[in-house]
Amino acid sequence: MDQLSSLFDPDQAALGISGGSYVDCLGAFLTTLVSRGVLTGEQRQSLEGALMNRESLGGTGLGRGVAVPHAYLDALPRTMLLVARLERPVQHPSPDGIPVDLLFILCGPTSAQGLHLVTLARLVRLLHDTQLLEHLRQAASPEDLFSALEEVELRRV
């Protein structure tokens, strides 16, 4: 199994994303990634649409302030994990109703469907880890977010 950290680098993370709603925050984060060259403008538009389509099937909130929006997008060259911490939590459907402040976006081409599914399951398991969530909320930089993910993968299986 690929480690989460192999799908993620600090360029793919941002802190302090703000917006009045979940959709606003998602859009603002994707725009940030375009400005960094992580996504092209075209990929951004397609990804936003694919994520919203997936959302219409059922909420991607896990609870405890975490959401894992995910979608296949053949315009992407590889499976990627994009991580955002929001300035303020926003309402988003979740089992416990707690507003969301951590977004883990999993996206990639349909040719990597197996990896996508296994990674999603791995994310869901590891995001139950209370210590990881604390580290993510205390992170001072995208590099700290990356370290928190590396740490949990060393500590857990």
Next chain:
Amino acid sequence: MKNREMVICVLNEPDYLHDVLTAMVEAGVPTSTVIESQGMGRILSQDVPIFAGFRHLFAGSKPFNHTIFAVVDGPEVTARLTTLLQDVLSDVEGSAKGVLFSLPVSQFARLSREPT
């Protein structure tokens, strides 16, 4: 040729069923069958009067457990699954969280015709 195994997991923590099934996906087991089941001890102590004196042994236990069957591609998948399930259930107190064991599979066939 694959050394397929049949994995049987009896899970005594119904609240963790979704976590367990998610861990199975992570381990590379995308399909399984889940059955709601009951332990022998509970049935005997509830339904057979001679064993009624043992009811205290099951006080507080859940009335049902789940039995999960899956055919996996080899012992390495079973080992990986075991490790993940132990991790998932690590924050559950007590020792009767469930069991997992595997058996060799001598034959395996999908009950559908290959597309022509």
